[in-house]
Ligand SMILES: [Zn+2]
């Protein structure tokens with residue numbers, strides 16, 4: 188089978204012919220049909236994860252079919268359609284694991300960062316960590332939900348989203364465009380904040396009611412007329428300056444959720460924090476429960492992510508074009 192491999196930090200993607208892996212006890216062999224290309228894969232290529240294990244097959248937005256089950260696997264049969272997120276496995280016993288917070292487990296293994304991921308034709312996964320794919324979702328549409336959709340969904344959930352909330356989304360890439368789709372489908376109202384003026388049409392077409400160009404407008408002034416500002420700001424693009432500029436655009440009791448990690452610290456005014464009882468929080472991808480919930484939600488509401496399909500052989504090109512912000516929505520590698 189064919190696998191795309193990163194041999195170390197700052198290396199190009201190279202392709203290897205490998206033997207199909209065999210599933211061990213408690214594992215399944217997946218035939219990968221689609222794998223999203225996430226900003227995290229680019230961080231891996233740039234050597235920004237100190238805990239990464241090279242050589243590594245990247246990819247943690249996986250949609251495929253079970254080809255084979257290992258010993259002691261119950262409830263999963265060959266032919267089942269499943270998805271896998273960045274949560275490859277966790278200890279299963281700590282407080283976080285027992286409270287739907289496996290992503291905060293200190294023993295967590297990351298798909299495509301510490302364990303070989305989805306940029307290949309077959310991969311092994313831990314049977315307890317794959318989620319069933321609803322029939323209504325095809326593989327390419329399901330893949331971006333495994334990290335981008337999951338991260339946004341879990342972030343909204345932990346920020347206390349309720350129908351009618353005004354949600355401002357910074358950035359309109361993989362996470363950002365799914366944030367607009369999900370928040371709208373949950374009966375939220377949406378504004379998009381972006382540094383590229385050419386995203387306006389796409390933002391409005393996805394269901395945003397306002398578009399703010401961060402290069403020419405002050406978000407706090409632009410959103411002051413939006414009934415006092417945003418209840419939640421989802422900061423999806425990893426740019427500290429945009430987050431700092433947007434923070435005062437929060438309504439009283441509002442929450443900014445940091446989803447994309449900038450290289451710099453995020454310095455907000457303590458007066459903006461205190462005199463509005465505002466919150467600045469972060470949120471990682473999400474739990475197994477969040478994953479099943481976002482897949483069900485997307486299927487029920489017929490959500491269709493914006494997907495740029497590419498063959499596995501174009502993995503290097505997909506990473507490069509994402510780096511240059513040339514991808515519309517999410518790039519998804521299609522294996523067959
Ligand atoms: Zn990701």
Ligand SMILES: [Zn+2]
Nearest residue numbers: 278281284292
């Ligand atoms: Zn644990």
